[in-house]
Amino acid sequence: MLTADECARYSRHLSLPEIGVVGQEKIKTARILIVGAGGLGSPASLYLAAAGVGTLGIIDHDRIDLSNLQRQILFESTQLGASKADTARARLLALNPEISVQAYNQKLTADNAVQLIQPYDLVIDGSDRLATRYLINDVCVILRKPLVSAAIYRFEGQAMTYVPERGPCYRCLFPQSIDGMVPNCAEAGVLGVLPGVFGALQAAEALKIVLDIGTPLLGRLLTFDALDMRWQEFKFTRRLDCAVCGESASIRTPQDSAAAGQSRVALLIERLQPRALHARLQLIGDPPILIDVRENHEYSVSHLPEAINIPLRELSQRLGEIRAAATSIFICRSGARSLAAASLAIEAGHPSVAHLEGGMLAWAQDIEPAMVVADALKFN
Numbered sequence: 001m002l003t004a005d006e007c008a009r010y011s012r013h014l015s016l017p018e019i020g021v022v023g024q025e026k027i028k029t030a031r032i033l034i035v036g037a038g039g040l041g042s043p044a045s046l047y048l049a050a051a052g053v054g055t056l057g058i059i060d061h062d063r064i065d066l067s068n069l070q071r072q073i074l075f076e077s078t079q080l081g082a083s084k085a086d087t088a089r090a091r092l093l094a095l096n097p098e099i100s101v102q103a104y105n106q107k108l109t110a111d112n113a114v115q116l117i118q119p120y121d122l123v124i125d126g127s128d129r130l131a132t133r134y135l136i137n138d139v140c141v142i143l144r145k146p147l148v149s150a151a152i153y154r155f156e157g158q159a160m161t162y163v164p165e166r167g168p169c170y171r172c173l174f175p176q177s178i179d180g181m182v183p184n185c186a187e188a189g190v191l192g193v194l195p196g197v198f199g200a201l202q203a204a205e206a207l208k209i210v211l212d213i214g215t216p217l218l219g220r221l222l223t224f225d226a227l228d229m230r231w232q233e234f235k236f237t238r239r240l241d242c243a244v245c246g247e248s249a250s251i252r253t254p255q256d257s258a259a260a261g262q263s264r265v266a267l268l269i270e271r272l273q274p275r276a277l278h279a280r281l282q283l284i285g286d287p288p289i290l291i292d293v294r295e296n297h298e299y300s301v302s303h304l305p306e307a308i309n310i311p312l313r314e315l316s317q318r319l320g321e322i323r324a325a326a327t328s329i330f331i332c333r334s335g336a337r338s339l340a341a342a343s344l345a346i347e348a349g350h351p352s353v354a355h356l357e358g359g360m361l362a363w364a365q366d367i368e369p370a371m372v373v374a375d376a377l378k379f380n
């Protein structure tokens with residue numbers, strides 16, 4: 001039952017036929033866990049608190065730093081040094097005293113993840129570490145909890161939703177964990193408003209799942225480029241060989257995928273700037289093998305003349321086509337897929353592996369200004 005105050009507070013929800021009193025009561029009984037009170041967790045938790053989600057959990061072991069305030073709108077300049085989880089709790093309760101908020105001043109790890117996630121109906125991933133993203137995905141699959149995942153990088157973001165039995169998981173889309181290689185906000189920088197866009201989007205997805213309305217981002221990776229102001233969507237399907245949701249899953253208990261070996265892999269990959277690659281290609285003798293891991297249609301628009309095309313999603317099956325004795329240089333559009341490809345090659349035992357930092361976009365900018373780089377990958 002909603003109180004008179006609640007009816008007033010949520011009146012703009014109540015007048016939507018898709019929500020109404022019944023829907024608002026569903027929101028009131030919902031329990032949502034937000035991992036990370038950062039750039040994504042700030043808008044996501046504020047909107048979910050405002051919407052009247054009855055129980056919110058916030059996990060964050062960090063303290064508020066001056067550099068957080070450019071995007072983490074839960075916090076104020078007077079709160080530097082305070083616990084993020086506790087400060088977030090106070091802020092959310094000030095916004096909506098009708099709800100209850102649990103603050104967890106701890107890091108989500110393989111040891112505590114099941115215990116922390118179990119009491120909740122749905123998880124919002126607002127973490128900024130790839131290893132944590134895989135851990136959350138795995139625990140949500142194991143515990144059969146819906147998950148709304150998002151990630152941001154510089155001017156770009158991506159989001160997807162997992163619902164048990166209804167679609168693929170994060171590991172179906174990105175089978176390999178390559179933590180230590182993808183820089184987080186602290187290292188790469190991020191446009192402050194970008195997590196605002198994606199955190200709000202995560203809150204919308206979570207409410208839709210609670211209400212069972214609309215079409216969630218199942219099997220769809222939604223991406224946004226703030227520089228071009230362009231949204232794109234890539235469809236993907238469940239992998240029968242997925243390590244966590246597949247037919248013979250090897251991951252049955254949570255594990256920290258940031259195994260020590262991952263950073264070793266990162267160290268073994270040579271990172272080439274466009275000018276360095278250009279210089280390398282001018283050398284006579286012992287030519288490297290260039291592998292463009294973009295999709296066929298991107299490759300067909302433009303590529304380096306020496307490059308062969310093996311899309312990233314086919315690479316683990318086709319690594320044998322690459323002569324391991326030579327140096328393998330992986331190339332993609334912006335440098336993320338090539339880094340993943342390089343880690344696969346290292347793990348397969350290739351001794352000399354490099355990738356083009358910034359991808360063909362950087363190459364076009366620095367070396368061949370007339371080159372047109374294809375926009376999107378569309379697999380499936």
Ligand SMILES: [Zn+2]
Binds near residue numbers: 245
């Ligand atoms: Zn999966």
